[in-house]
Amino acid sequence: MTDGLYLGKDPQGGQTVAIPPDRLRTHGVVVGMTGSGKTGLCLVMLEELVRAGVPVIAIDPKGDLGNLGLLFPAMQPDDYAPWCGDDDPAAVARSWQQGVLRSGLTAAQVGELRSKMALTVYTPGSTAGVPVDLLGILKGPDAATRDDPEARGELVAGTVSGLLGLAGRKSDPVKDPAHVVLSHILDQAWASGEAVDLATLVLKLVDPPFEKVGVFPVDRFFPPDDRMDLAMAFNAILAAPSFSVWSQGAALEPERMFAQGDKTPVSVFSIAHLDEGQRHFFVGLLLSKLLAWSRRQPGTDDLRAVVFFDEVAGYLPPHPANPPTKAPLLTMMKQARAVGLGVLLATQNPVDLDYKALSNAGLWCIGRLTTEQDRARLLKGLEAEGLAPTVAGLEKRQFLLHQVGRGAPEVFGTRHAMCYLRGPLTRPELGRLNALWGAEAPPRSTEETRAPGSAASQPAVAAGSSVPPSVPGVESYFLDPRVAFSARMEGAFDAHAEARREDGKTVFAPALYADLNLRFDEDRVGFIVDRRLARVFFPLEDRLPDVPMPVRVEAQDLLPDAPKDALFAPLPTWMDEAKELSALQKRVLDDVFRTESEGMFANKTLKLYGRAGETEAEFRARCEAEVQAAVDDEVAKLKDKFEAKADKIQDRLSDKEKKLAEQESLARSRQLEEAVNIGSTILSFFGGRKKSLGSAVTKRRQSAQAGARADQTEAEIERLKADAEALEADLMEEVEAIETKHKRALDDIETKEVRLEKTDIRVEAFGVLWVPVTRRV
Secondary structure, three states, X not given: OOOOEEEEEOOOOOOEEEEOHHHHHXXXXXXXXXXXXXXXHHHHHHHHHHHOOOOEEEEEOOOOHHHHHOOOOOOOHHHHOOOOOOOOHHHHHHHHHHHHHHOOOOHHHHHHHHHHEEEEEEOOOOOOOEOEEOHHHHHOOOHHHHOOHHHHHHHHHHHHHHHHHHOOOOOOOOOOHHHHXXXXXXXXXXXXXXXXXXXXXXXXXXXXXXXXXXXEEHHHHOOHHHHHHHHHHHHHHHHOHHHHHHHOOEEOOHHHHHOOOOOEEEEEEEOOOOOHHHHHHHHHHHHHHHHHHHHOOOOOOOXXXXXXXXXXXXXXOOOOOOOOOHHHHHHHHHHHHHHOEEEEEEEOOHHHOOHHHHOOOOEEEEOOOOOHHXXXXXXXXXXXXXXXXXXXXXXXXXEEEEEOOOOOOEEEEEOOOOOOOOOOOOHHHHHHHHHHHOOOOOOXXXXXXXXXXXXXXXXXXXXXXXXXXXXXXXXXXXXXXXXXXXXXXXXXXXXXXXOOOOOOOEEEEEEEEEEEEEEEEEHHHOEEEEEEEEEEEOOOOOOOOOOOOOOOOOHHHEEOOOOOOEEEOOOOHHHOOHHHHHHHHHHHHHHXXXXXXXXXXXXXXXXXXXXXXXXXXXXXXXXXXXHHHHHHHHHHHHHHHHHHHHHHHHHHHHHHHHHHHHHHHHHHHHHHHHHHHHHHHHHHHHOOOXXXXXXXXXXXXXXXHHHHHHHHHHHHHHHHHHHHHHHHHHHHHHHHHHHHHHHHHHHHOEEEEEEOOHHHEEEEEEEEEEEEOEOOO
């Protein structure tokens, strides 16, 4: 249909919007709030990369990038039925047929994409998809990386950071003794060609194969007791029954994942099932391997492959945070373009990312953002503040395409995805998806691989007692079934809903619930904002979800008591004791303390600060009033100086004008006397009288002198008027300089993040929220 990656169309003129694939060599960022269409656009871009023959590795924290594999060229109801849950398969098929056609695509093109792509969904730490042998990385890199000290050092640092993260330790590659010693052990082993495993590494940690680190003895640099504590933490990981899956499955080899036969490989790494430490461990290792692979590639001007990272917030945070994922990802953003490896990031808010990484992105797709403050920050960073009205006016599935240094930005509406946007896939569904694509996966039990909707898979939540399980000292709350599936919840619980039961009972599943009062204050400037925050973590499977649900539960949404017709699922074993709930409460509060903030306008030059609820326009008006007052004060100080000079000129001018009037009067009198005298002299001469001509000449000379004096005074008056005009010009110049100096302060308006103190968080309610998962109809 078009050359390049077909993203969508201009909503005004309908022109196709596309970009050359090579544009992603300079990396890209897709930004948009929840519901903006960000995930849909990213899947469209991945489809287009496959059509262009570009291999992709995709990191999937949410679990919905597997949707890329839901490609059904025939687009018939039976194709969608196993995947669409409670939705009508016929309606879904009709929607996709119409959407694809509306985008100018055909069923044949869907088939071409299906036949061109080789999709594999990997699930590190799980056999739901294709597992990944992560511990195999300890055996050592390939010969080229091993013999390159810089490349080997980067891979060592990334591997050690990941291992320490898995053990629950945050580390600094330069300052942390644990990181330094482990890095020495691993680097020494790899440099000599020795293959190690985690057990060997633990033993070497207890008894290092060297005596000194730098100039200090190793026992002084990293004491034996501290090394033993870390070794015990690693040993606990080794002993855990669930850990064996980390050492089985596919090797983490970018060469194989990027290798192209007659199809374009797409490797999706689904990590939604992992906890935070495990996610950082895996992603850090993957990125380190990708970076090492890129070091071995020759330079090129073409796009060789793309690494896509969805919801990257937390993995590339601003300074000083330094998770094991940050360094390799930042290095790739800076250097990988030279070898044709593009990085595409997606996030809800770029403020959550390191600016050094963002400054290396040449392509931006900007969707709807939550607040005016978010828009202003983003556009200021792009030096595109003039686009604020355009971004503010974006609708759902509309984006502003900004290509740095490549012409004017343009707005487009995304084309319809060819793949079915089902949403996050469950673990059994990931296995079915791999089977659909012929990807190798370990065999699963029949129970695991049953399709949704089959008899054995209902109900999804095991209903237990009619009495809600309780934890001593922990409150229980009950969400009203009329609210759970209401429009106000925007379908948040729909994906977890079950069909109406024949016995009419409602099954309730547990969620973790916190109702908090937050106070953001800057006492020294009088800024105080109170905000209510409710957090709901659901569903609760083998761990607490990393991200709360995007719902707002209010007091009136809760029932006073458990409903009589209710059945309650059991509590997870990891939160059925008071001490476990206490630890979870601390975790939630720590997360709120760390992530929540309130924007306050500030102008440090004027020492003015925003007020609660004040808009930017209102704050600017206050700044302008302050500037005008400062200008008025300084101009007033010029009054004495210029008034004295002006009074002096005015006095002299008055004197000269008075003198001129007298001189002009005298000159007229002399002229009259001269005329009379000349007349009488002539008459007397012709009359024979002897009147002297000398007196006439004298009168004439006196008349001329009077006129000359008047002319001189008039010239002096003109000079005084010129002095007055010059004085006025000097005054205006000084006033303008004063205004310019003070108005510069209006450019110093910024938004300051007001963070929370621990004492600013007040817990109004915390405990188990029972969520109805059975539909009423």
